[in-house]
Amino acid sequence: xxxxxxxxxxxxxxxxxxxxxxxxxxxxxxxxxxxxxxxxxxxxxxxxxxxxxxxxxxxxxxxxxxxxxxxxxxxxxxxxxxxxxxxxxxxxxxxxxxxxxxxxxxxxxxxxxxxxxxxxxxxxxxxxxxxxxxxxxxxxxxxxxxxxxxxxxxxxxxxxxxxxxxxxxxxxxxxxxxxxxxxxxxxxxxxxxxxxxxxxxxxxxxxxxxxxxxxxxxxxxxxxxxxxxxxxxxxxxxxxxxxxxxxxxxxxxxxxxxxxxxxxxxxxxxxxxxxxxxxxxxxxxxxxxxxxxxxxxxxxxxxxxxxxxxxxxxxxxxxxxxxxxxxxxxxxxxxxxxxxxxxxxxxxxxxxxxxxxxxxxxxxxxxxxxxxxxxxxxxxxxxxxxxxxxxxxxxxxxxxxxxxxxxxxxxxxxxxxxxxxxxxxxxxxxxxxxxxxxxxxxxxxxxxxxxxxxxxxxxxxxxxxxxxxxxxxxxxxxxxxxxxxxxxxxxxxxxxxxxxxxxxxxx
Ligand code: AHR
Numbered sequence: 001x002x003x004x005x006x007x008x009x010x011x012x013x014x015x016x017x018x019x020x021x022x023x024x025x026x027x028x029x030x031x032x033x034x035x036x037x038x039x040x041x042x043x044x045x046x047x048x049x050x051x052x053x054x055x056x057x058x059x060x061x062x063x064x065x066x067x068x069x070x071x072x073x074x075x076x077x078x079x080x081x082x083x084x085x086x087x088x089x090x091x092x093x094x095x096x097x098x099x100x101x102x103x104x105x106x107x108x109x110x111x112x113x114x115x116x117x118x119x120x121x122x123x124x125x126x127x128x129x130x131x132x133x134x135x136x137x138x139x140x141x142x143x144x145x146x147x148x149x150x151x152x153x154x155x156x157x158x159x160x161x162x163x164x165x166x167x168x169x170x171x172x173x174x175x176x177x178x179x180x181x182x183x184x185x186x187x188x189x190x191x192x193x194x195x196x197x198x199x200x201x202x203x204x205x206x207x208x209x210x211x212x213x214x215x216x217x218x219x220x221x222x223x224x225x226x227x228x229x230x231x232x233x234x235x236x237x238x239x240x241x242x243x244x245x246x247x248x249x250x251x252x253x254x255x256x257x258x259x260x261x262x263x264x265x266x267x268x269x270x271x272x273x274x275x276x277x278x279x280x281x282x283x284x285x286x287x288x289x290x291x292x293x294x295x296x297x298x299x300x301x302x303x304x305x306x307x308x309x310x311x312x313x314x315x316x317x318x319x320x321x322x323x324x325x326x327x328x329x330x331x332x333x334x335x336x337x338x339x340x341x342x343x344x345x346x347x348x349x350x351x352x353x354x355x356x357x358x359x360x361x362x363x364x365x366x367x368x369x370x371x372x373x374x375x376x377x378x379x380x381x382x383x384x385x386x387x388x389x390x391x392x393x394x395x396x397x398x399x400x401x402x403x404x405x406x407x408x409x410x411x412x413x414x415x416x417x418x419x420x421x422x423x424x425x426x427x428x429x430x431x432x433x434x435x436x437x438x439x440x441x442x443x444x445x446x447x448x449x450x451x452x453x454x455x456x457x458x459x460x461x462x463x464x465x466x467x468x469x470x471x472x473x474x475x476x477x478x479x480x481x482x483x484x485x486x487x488x489x490x491x492x493x494x495x496x497x498x499x500x501x502x503x504x505x506x507x
Contacts, residue, residue: 004437004490007395007410011423012444017388018343020415022067023170025381026125026349028295029113030074032100032356033318038364039354040116041108045365052108053116056368060360061120061353064374065381068170070125070294070349071113075099077175078131078183082141085109086160098183100318101311110145111157114166123169125294125349128202130174130194131184139201142171146206170210170347172294173198173235176217176245178227188227192234199238212241212292212347219246219268225275232279232289241292241347244272247357248330249300255326255461257400259430260407262333265296269341291341293348296334298327298373299357319356323371323465325458325472325494332376332411332456332496333428335384339413342388350377363467371465372472375456376426379474379498383424386417398430409436410491422451425499429491440487442501450487451502453477457495474498 029035040061043052072080076099084093084106092106110126117124126145128138140153145166147154154165176182177191186194191214199211213235216224228242246265250258269291276289301321309316323331331350338348354360359374395408412427423445429436442448454474463472480489480499491497 004435005396005409005431006437006439007393007408008439008441009412009414010392010441010443011389011414013389013416014444015390016416017340017390019387020339020342020385021346022385023347024338024342024345025064025066025377025384026068026070026294026347027064027066027353028070028074028349028351029072029353030356031072031076031080031097031104032074032352033320034315034355034362035352035358036108037105037315039356039362041112042362042364051112051115053119054362054368057354057360057362058119060368060370060374064359064378066120066122068125068347068349069117069120069122069353070127070172073099073127073175075175075182077127077129080129081133082110082129082137082144086111086144086156096312102316103312103314105314111160111162114162124166125170125172125347126168127172127175128198130177130191130198131182134194135198135201138198139205142202142205142209146209169208170212171202172212172214172243173239174214177214178221178223179217188223188230189234192231195231196234196238199235203238210240211238212243212294213239215242215244215272217245219271225271228272228275229279232276236279236283236285236287236289239289241290242272242276244268244291244293245295247295247297247299249298250326251300251303255432256398256407257403258326258330259333259428260400260404261330262337262411263404263407265334265337266341269293269337269345273344288344290346291344293338293345295349295351297351297357298323298330302357317355320361321357323373324461325372325463326461328372328376328456328472329428329430329494329496331373332426335376335380336411336413336426336428339380339384339388339415339426361467367467369465369467370470370473372463375474376496379454380426383498383500384413384415384426386415389414389416389423410438421446421503423448423501425487425497425501427491427497427499429493429495429497431493433493435493436491438487438489438491441485442487443485445485447485447504448482448487448501449504450480450482450499452498452500453480453489454498455492455495457492461494
């Protein structure tokens with residue numbers, strides 16, 4: 001019999017981190033591989049509607065309840081001419097797409113995406129091209145999308161069958177502009193100036209929009225920190241958010257290190273907050289630049305395979321990571337980190353939605369299925385809305401040799417639903433072989449009961465889901481109890497847990 005480890009969390013309903021912006025559960029659709037073509041859009045598929053939108057995919061997208069969807073890239077946007085993707089399909093050009101060495105047919109473009117968003121119950125988050133283009137083309141796209149009518153571009157939209165403006169509220173000023181892999185990569189000064197001028201023109205075209213400036217492509221960039229500071233020096237007065245991107249890998253097959261990655265994500269977030277607030281301090285400004293974590297996920301399984309995929313074809317199977325049980329634990333941990341920084345991270349986009357490093361996969365002409373990572377995202381999106389509570393946590397810890405010390409075995413976030421008074425606890429037990437006996441002290445709450453406990457775990461950490469077989473899925477767990485203001489539950493080793501507490505007398 002293994003001795004359980006013990007962890008304790010103390011909560012008080014008046015001690016909060018902040019209200020969750022629903023856009024924390026955003027996602028991302030890029031013209032990359034089979035995300036658009038063969039993912040959300042597959043004309044001729046038995047489940048596609050007249051517009052080519054796969055209804056089976058839409059059903060799973062709705063299950064994820066995604067409030068915002070970033071589009072059309074990613075690296076793709078830095079070479080994209082939005083005009084190629086609007087108007088009569090037969091007149092749209094086929095182009096060499098440099099970011100992913102593909103052929104872009106432009107059969108799917110801005111208007112199709114807007115229609116798809118409506119069908120999916122989500123709002124668009126559009127990115128403009130600041131790689132090969134600049135302020136004028138970005139401003140024109142705002143006019144095309146958001147101006148009601150009576151101008152050349154708004155009337156062009158109307159002539160394309162969209163009499164009502166799309167009213168796109170959220171826009172990204174380019175993508176990963178610091179990355180040498182990006183078409184039109186820039187120094188921080190070059191990008192900061194371009195982003196500021198583009199932001200001005202876009203907001204003059206529609207003052208109701210919100211803008212995201214590019215932060216570093218990832219925390220490992222040599223210019224990280226300096227980039228954010230310089231970009232915000234130029235754009236501070238014109239933008240609302242700075243972006244963060246990160247992808248984690250277990251290529252080294254070092255599970256303890258991999259499971260600690262969500263804590264690294266927390267360091268990254270706090271460093272960007274500090275940098276943004278440093279720029280505010282220099283101006284004695286009370287304005288706070290918020291964070292848009294608009295690309296995050298696990299990504300590494302497909303790296304090798306992708307190198308063998310021939311270039312200059314349409315919808316090649318790029319970035320088709322097949323996620324394992326252990327990947328789902330890291331995705332769950334990353335969701336916990338995002339929730340625990342909900343006061344400053346207002347937007348986050350799981351990258352991406354379907355087929356491309358995605359929570360769901362499709363087969364051409366065939367089915368759609370949920371990857372392991374689908375479940376933590378779906379559960380956090382469903383139950384992680386409300387107010388995040390500040391936790392006082394004590395947990396046993398472990399060290400990741402040479403990298404990180406004192407990693408708590410318990411990773412957790414607690415969300416209060418002010419409407420019902422219920423509390424949901426999201427928790428990962430990172431201990432490799434021991435249960436974690438968790439006690440949550442809710443002394444300042446009324447008497448509660450355990451409404452539900454769901455656990456995601458599998459004896460085989462490399463287990464995956466495939467079409468027609470879903471060995472990794474959440475199961476109802478028993479044995480959690482609530483007495484005298486305390487929740488008690490033994491979290492299984494290497495598990496993702498969702499524990500729902502409801503005030504006694506409420507279902
Ligand atoms: O999401 C895949 C790619 O990762 C995106 O196109 C790019 O922005 C990032 O490097």
